[in-house]
Amino acid sequence: MTLSFKKGLFCLYILLFTGFGYNSIAQSTKIRGQILDAETKQPLPFVNIAFKGTTIGTTSDFDGNYFLETRTPSDSLYISFVGYKAQAFAINEGHFQTLNVNLISETFDLQEIVVKPGENPAHILLRKIIANKAKNNPDRFNSYQAETYTKMEMDLNNIKDDFKNKKIMRQFQFVFDYMDTSAITGKPYLPIFITESLSDYYFQKKPKVEREVIKASQMSGINDNASIAQFTGQLHQNVNVYDNFINMFDLGFVSPIADGGLRYYKYYLTDSAYREGSWCYHMSFKPKRKQEPTFIGDFWVADSTFAIQNIQMRIAKGVNLNWVKDMVSSTEFQKLNDSIWFTKKKNLFVDFMLTGKDSTKQMGFFGRKTVSFKNVKLNVPIKKEIVRLDNNVIVKEDALKQPKEFWDNARPFKLSTRESGIYSMVDSIQNVPLYKNIIDVIQTFVTGYYVKGNFEYGPYYKLYSFNEIEGNRIMFGGRTSNDFSTKIMINGHLAYGDKDKRLKYGLGFIYMVNKLPRETFGIQYKHDIYQLGKSPNAFTEGNILASLLKRNPNNKLTMLNQLETHYEKEWFQGFSNTIKFRYRDITPTEFVPFTSPGINGGNPVSHIKSSEIELRTRWTKNEKVVMGEFERVSLGGSIPIVNLYITMGMKNILGSTNEYYKLDLSVEHTLELPPFGNLYYLITGGKLFGKVPYPLLHLHEGNETYAYDPFAFNMMNYYEFASDQYISLFLEHHFNGLILNKIPLFRKLKWRTVVSGKGLWGSLSDKNNGSLANTTALMYFPQGLTDVSKPYFEASVGVENILKFIRIDAMWRLNHLEKNPYQDFQNFGIRAMLQIKF
Known part of the structure; x- marks a missing residue:
C-alpha cells in the first residue's frame, strides 16, 4: 500500500x-419542490418564494427547483412571479414537505414597448x-x-x-x-x-x-x-x-x-x-x-x-x-x-x-x-x-x-x-x-492494524511476502492501542525467512510528551533486512505488494542492525526541530558486496558501522494537519515546506570508523493554479564532507517495482547512481480534468491528465569514487554503480482518477540509455498507483 x-x-x-x-441548519421547517407553468408545464426560473411574514426566502433555479429552511415560525409559503398570479400555501411547521406548484399566467393589456439592443444590465452591475x-x-x-x-x-x-x-x-x-x-x-x-x-x-x-x-x-x-x-x-x-x-x-x-x-x-x-x-x-x-x-x-x-x-x-x-x-x-x-x-x-x-x-x-x-x-x-x-x-x-x-x-x-x-x-x-x-465490528473492519483496512483491547495487530499487508534473500517471509507485529495509553505507544515485530533461516525482529516506543505543540521522544531498534537507496514513499520491506509488483529480482537487500533514538520539539505551529542519534551496522550479501581496495580484487569487509547525530529543522506556515493520538498527516498549506538536515558522523562511537558531515535541504510545495490545475514541486540538494564507504553516500532513490513512486526516479534502479553532492528537481502537474473534460468520449469517465518530469545532477569527489580504477577509496562500488555527473532525466504522461482511485503513467528514461551489463533498466515503462483524491 x-x-x-x-x-x-x-x-x-x-x-x-x-x-x-x-x-447547514438542521431540524427546522423544510420545503422543497418545483415551479412549473400551469399550461405549458415548463419550469419557471427566478420565481420568488418566501415564508409569509418573514424576510426568509429564495428564488427557483434555472430548472424551476427550490428549497427553503427556517427555524422562524411560519404557517404559509408565498410564491410570486411577474406575469403570474401570486399564491399562498399552508405548510406544516417544523416538518419536511415537498410542494410542487403550477403557476397560472395573467394577461395584461400594455402599450407598445420598443426594445433596442444594448448591454446586459447584469454585466454592468457585475463590473461595479x-x-x-x-x-x-x-x-x-x-x-x-x-x-x-x-x-x-x-x-x-x-x-x-x-x-x-x-x-x-x-x-x-x-x-x-x-x-x-x-x-x-x-x-x-x-x-x-x-x-x-x-x-x-x-x-x-x-x-x-x-x-x-x-x-x-x-x-x-x-x-x-x-x-x-x-x-x-x-x-x-x-x-x-x-x-x-x-x-x-x-x-x-x-x-x-x-x-x-x-x-x-x-x-x-x-x-x-x-x-x-x-x-x-x-x-x-x-x-x-x-x-x-x-x-x-x-x-x-x-x-x-x-x-x-x-x-x-x-x-x-x-x-x-x-x-x-x-x-x-x-x-x-x-x-x-x-x-x-x-x-x-x-x-x-x-x-x-x-x-x-x-x-x-x-x-x-x-x-x-x-x-x-x-x-x-x-x-x-x-x-x-x-x-x-x-x-x-x-x-x-x-x-x-x-x-x-x-x-x-x-x-x-x-x-x-x-x-x-x-x-x-x-x-x-x-x-x-455490531457497530463496533463494522468500525473495526474499516479501521483495519485504513490503518493496516486490527485493534483488540490494548493491542493493535498488524500491519496485515506484511504478514507474508517473498524475496530472493529470505525466500518466503512471515512476519507478526503490532503496537499498543489508545486503550493501553495515549501517552506511550510500544511497537514490535518478529519475522522469519525459510531461505536464509534467520530470525528478524524490532522493538521500540514513542512517548508523547505534549500533543499541542507536539513534543515526542522515542527509541527504536531493529535487526532486519533493508533496502538502501529507497525513497520515503517506497514500499517497506516485507510488503506483499512490493513482492508482487517487482520488475527486477528483489536481491539488493542488506542486513541491518539499527538503534535510533529521537527527540522532537515543535516550538510553534509550522516550526519544529528533531534531533536523532542513529547507530547502524550494515552487513553485505552476495548481491551487494562490501570490498575494500587490495590485491587480487580487494579485501572483503564484513560490516560497516556508523554512529550519527542528525538535527532536522522543519519550517512552514498555515499548514493543515490531521492528527491522531500519535500520528499526524500533513494536508499542505499556502507556504512551501522546508526541511534542513544536518548530520554528523562520529568516529570511534560504538565501533564506528568514519567521521563525516552532511547537509541536506529540501523545499516542497503545491501551487494552486486555477483553472489550470495544480503544480507540485520538490527541490532537494545535499553535500557530504568527508571520506566514507559507498553505503554512506547519497544512493539516489530508484524504484524496481511497477508501482509509481512520486518521490523516486521510477526508471532508475537501486544502486545505479551515488553522489557526495547533488541537486534534484521533481515537477508534477495535475490538470484536474482541464483537457479530458473537453473530449466527449472521456467526459463521462472523469479521467484527468497528469504530467511529470524529474531531473538529477550529482558528482563524486575522488576520495569517494569507488570505481575499480581508484585504489584510494574506502570501498569499491558494486558492479553497475557510478556517479551522475552527466545529468539524469525522466518524464511521464499519465491518466489519473480511473475508477476514482487508479493512476497509470507512461514513463520515459530520457538519457543514460547506454547498455549496462550490470543494470537491467528500461527506456520505457508503465507504472501505476492507488490514490484517493476529490
Whole structure:
C-alpha cells in the first residue's frame, strides 16, 4: 500500500468518522419542490418564494427547483412571479414537505414597448461589484476579531425501508426515531455525529496572524479528545466569495464574482428590493460550459456599496469531482455601518457519494457545517498574549467540560428536541456490538492494524511476502492501542525467512510528551533486512505488494542492525526541530558486496558501522494537519515546506570508523493554479564532507517495482547512481480534468491528465569514487554503480482518477540509455498507483 493511498484513506477516514466535514441548519421547517407553468408545464426560473411574514426566502433555479429552511415560525409559503398570479400555501411547521406548484399566467393589456439592443444590465452591475471587491472583501481589514459558533454534523443518507428491516439492523431500531429529510436533496438521513464549538477568532493581515481559541466544544460519542476538538472551529473552513478562485476539495472553483467571471458564467438581473436598510439587486448565474469547476446560484448585492448581502452557490452538474454528489454553500453578511458589510453566517452542505452507482438508490453521507459570527471588532490590535500562542488553534483546558446550561445560552439558536437527543443516540450506537465490528473492519483496512483491547495487530499487508534473500517471509507485529495509553505507544515485530533461516525482529516506543505543540521522544531498534537507496514513499520491506509488483529480482537487500533514538520539539505551529542519534551496522550479501581496495580484487569487509547525530529543522506556515493520538498527516498549506538536515558522523562511537558531515535541504510545495490545475514541486540538494564507504553516500532513490513512486526516479534502479553532492528537481502537474473534460468520449469517465518530469545532477569527489580504477577509496562500488555527473532525466504522461482511485503513467528514461551489463533498466515503462483524491 503506497503512502499516497494510505494518506488518502486516512484523511477520508478522518473526514467520515471524526466529522471533518461541512454543515447547514438542521431540524427546522423544510420545503422543497418545483415551479412549473400551469399550461405549458415548463419550469419557471427566478420565481420568488418566501415564508409569509418573514424576510426568509429564495428564488427557483434555472430548472424551476427550490428549497427553503427556517427555524422562524411560519404557517404559509408565498410564491410570486411577474406575469403570474401570486399564491399562498399552508405548510406544516417544523416538518419536511415537498410542494410542487403550477403557476397560472395573467394577461395584461400594455402599450407598445420598443426594445433596442444594448448591454446586459447584469454585466454592468457585475463590473461595479468587481470594481468594489477590494473595499468589500472581509479579508481587507488589517485585523479583526469575533466570537464564532460552529456546528458540524455527519449524517447517513438515503436510508430505505428495506434497509431498516434487515436482520442486521435489529440492534439499531432505536436510532430511526431520529430520522429527518434534507430540503436540499429530498433524501432521508440519520445523524451519526454532531459537534459544536464556541471560539474567539483573531485575524491580522500583516504580519499574518490567525488564531482561534476554542472556549467550549462538545462531540457526540467522544468525551475528551482535544485533538479532534481543534478541527471543530471556524479556521478549517474558508469559503470567501470575494476570492477569484475558491479552493474546495483540492479544486479551484471559479467565484461567480471573479474578475474573469464573464468568461465562465451567464448572469441574469432578476429583481430589486429594499432589504435590511439598503436597496438591493438580485442576480442569478449559471455556467457557460459543462464540467468546469463552477457554481450555479444567486446573490443579493447592495446598491451604492456593491457589497454582497447574501449568496448561495451550488456546484454545477457534472463537475469532475470524486465522492461528492452535491454541495451547497451560502454566506450571509451583516451591515456594521453605512459602508461596511462583514460575514454573519456561513453554511456548507456536502452530499458525499462513496460509490459510483445511482445516488438516488445508494446510501452515502451528508456533511454539514454552519459558522455564525457575532461581536465583530474591526482593526483592533490583537493582544500580544494571543499572537504569542504557539498554535493556530488552542483548545482551553475546560473547553470539553462545559455544562448543558452553558450551551443553552451560548448557541445563537435553540436545538430542537430531536437535535438535542442526537448526542445520547450516537453515544448509544457505539455500545452496539455490531457497530463496533463494522468500525473495526474499516479501521483495519485504513490503518493496516486490527485493534483488540490494548493491542493493535498488524500491519496485515506484511504478514507474508517473498524475496530472493529470505525466500518466503512471515512476519507478526503490532503496537499498543489508545486503550493501553495515549501517552506511550510500544511497537514490535518478529519475522522469519525459510531461505536464509534467520530470525528478524524490532522493538521500540514513542512517548508523547505534549500533543499541542507536539513534543515526542522515542527509541527504536531493529535487526532486519533493508533496502538502501529507497525513497520515503517506497514500499517497506516485507510488503506483499512490493513482492508482487517487482520488475527486477528483489536481491539488493542488506542486513541491518539499527538503534535510533529521537527527540522532537515543535516550538510553534509550522516550526519544529528533531534531533536523532542513529547507530547502524550494515552487513553485505552476495548481491551487494562490501570490498575494500587490495590485491587480487580487494579485501572483503564484513560490516560497516556508523554512529550519527542528525538535527532536522522543519519550517512552514498555515499548514493543515490531521492528527491522531500519535500520528499526524500533513494536508499542505499556502507556504512551501522546508526541511534542513544536518548530520554528523562520529568516529570511534560504538565501533564506528568514519567521521563525516552532511547537509541536506529540501523545499516542497503545491501551487494552486486555477483553472489550470495544480503544480507540485520538490527541490532537494545535499553535500557530504568527508571520506566514507559507498553505503554512506547519497544512493539516489530508484524504484524496481511497477508501482509509481512520486518521490523516486521510477526508471532508475537501486544502486545505479551515488553522489557526495547533488541537486534534484521533481515537477508534477495535475490538470484536474482541464483537457479530458473537453473530449466527449472521456467526459463521462472523469479521467484527468497528469504530467511529470524529474531531473538529477550529482558528482563524486575522488576520495569517494569507488570505481575499480581508484585504489584510494574506502570501498569499491558494486558492479553497475557510478556517479551522475552527466545529468539524469525522466518524464511521464499519465491518466489519473480511473475508477476514482487508479493512476497509470507512461514513463520515459530520457538519457543514460547506454547498455549496462550490470543494470537491467528500461527506456520505457508503465507504472501505476492507488490514490484517493476529490
